[in-house]
Amino acid sequence: MKKQKDAINYFFVDESGDPYFYDRYGNYIVGKEGCSKILILGFIKTEDPKELRDATSRIRKEIMSDSYTKSIPSLKKSLNSFHATDDCPEVREKVFKTILNLKFKAEFIVARKIENVFRNKHKGKPNLFYDDLISKLFQNQLHSSKKNIIYFSIRTNRARQAPLEDAIYNAVNSFENRWKTKVDSEIKIYPQSPIAEPSLQIIDYMIWAVQRAFVKKETRYLDYIGDKISLIADIYDFDRFGKNYYNKKNPMDINTISPL
Numbered sequence: 586m587k588k589q590k591d592a593i594n595y596f597f598v599d600e601s602g603d604p605y606f607y608d609r610y611g612n613y614i615v616g617k618e619g620c621s622k623i624l625i626l627g628f629i630k631t632e633d634p635k636e637l638r639d640a641t642s643r644i645r646k647e648i649m650s651d652s653y654t655k656s657i658p659s660l661k662k663s664l665n666s667f668h669a670t671d672d673c674p675e676v677r678e679k680v681f682k683t684i685l686n687l688k689f690k691a692e693f694i695v696a697r698k699i700e701n702v703f704r705n706k707h708k709g710k711p712n713l714f715y716d717d718l719i720s721k722l723f724q725n726q727l728h729s730s731k732k733n734i735i736y737f738s739i740r741t742n743r744a745r746q747a748p749l750e751d752a753i754y755n756a757v758n759s760f761e762n763r764w765k766t767k768v769d770s771e772i773k774i775y776p777q778s779p780i781a782e783p784s785l786q787i788i789d790y791m792i793w794a795v796q797r798a799f800v801k802k803e804t805r806y807l808d809y810i811g812d813k814i815s816l817i818a819d820i821y822d823f824d825r826f827g828k829n830y831y832n833k834k835n836p837m838d839i840n841t842i843s844p845l
Contacts, residue, residue: 589770594730595634598722599738599788601625601796604711606703615698622845625796626718627693628735629788629813630726640683641667641783648676666779667786669793680790681809690815691791694722695799697821697845716752721820723756732771738785739778750774804839811836 602621607613614620631637645664648654654675662668663676672680696718707714727733737749757768779785794806795817807814817837822829824843831837 589728590730592632592730593732593734594630594632594726595784596628596630596723596726596733596735597634597637597782597784597788598626598628598719598735599785599792600627601792604715606698606700606709606711613700615700621800622698623796623799624696624698624715624718625693625792625799626696626715626722627691627788627792627795628722629689629691629784629791631687631689631784633688634784637687637689637784637787640687641786644676644679644683647679666783667790668779669790677790680786681806684787684790684810684813687787687813689787689813691788691813692722692726692816693792693795693814693818694718695795695817695819697819699821702821712748716748716755719749719752720756720759721818723753724759727753727757727770727772728760728766728768730770733773735772735774736777736782736785737774738789739776798837798839799842799845802839 602624604624605620606615616622629637644667648660649664654660654673657673657675659671659673660676663672667676667680669677669680696714703709703714707717723735735753753772753774757772761768777785779789791810791813794810795814797803798807815832817831819825819829819831819837819842822843825841828835829842
């Protein structure tokens with residue numbers, strides 16, 4: 586266990602997919618149109634969020650002054666907030682190339698939506714499924730610095746802040762029980778919009794790259810920014826149990842993971 590640093594860690598958290606398994610009539614809908622087969626939660630962690638915020642500002646100035654990009658119809662939306670799904674290829678390239686030189690590390694939890702796991706472990710409740718993943722995402726993170734500031738994308742409803750805080754503290758408790766120690770760190774949690782907090786636009790791009798690899802088997806983006814990623818945990822790939830945690834020592838080969 587690493588010694589605690591007298592520093593502030595900033596986390597920026599986003600998601601891809603959804604925690605739902607059934608429609609309002611109780612029909613199983615995983616994999617059908619509008620309902621993902623996986624839920625991915627991830628964060629980027631940095632001690633210097635100003636660098637990330639300044640970087641997004643620089644990209645906007647570049648594309649506004651570039652005669653090749655400034656007339657692209659979707660540019661107006663990108664100038665408000667970069668979003669990998671909606672940005673045009675020219676903007677996407679600029680964002681990814683900028684990301685490559687920023688100082689942060691990223692981690693991701695990938696959860697396959699398996700019905701019996703959902704019903705038995707999470708009692709068939711989407712919020713319990715989501716919060717359990719949040720706890721897993723942060724269980725080894727919040728002891729290493731004196732203060733932790735966590736920003737969640739506003740897509741996470743403000744009414745969900747209290748349960749999310751509970752999930753974070755469950756992660757702390759899990760760590761304390763495992764290591765028989767006390768986590769003496771201050772934790773602040775803020776729901777925020779990607780427009781108001783540009784660093785959330787960076788995690789949006791990072792999680793999009795992971796999602797493309799799992800869902801589309803397209804790894805070019807993930808390969809490009811792979812050095813920024815410390816961990817991808819494909820927690821319910823039971824066929825690769827013990828080898829379903831990917832890092833530099835165990836690189837992920839998208840062709841060997843179990844199909845969704």
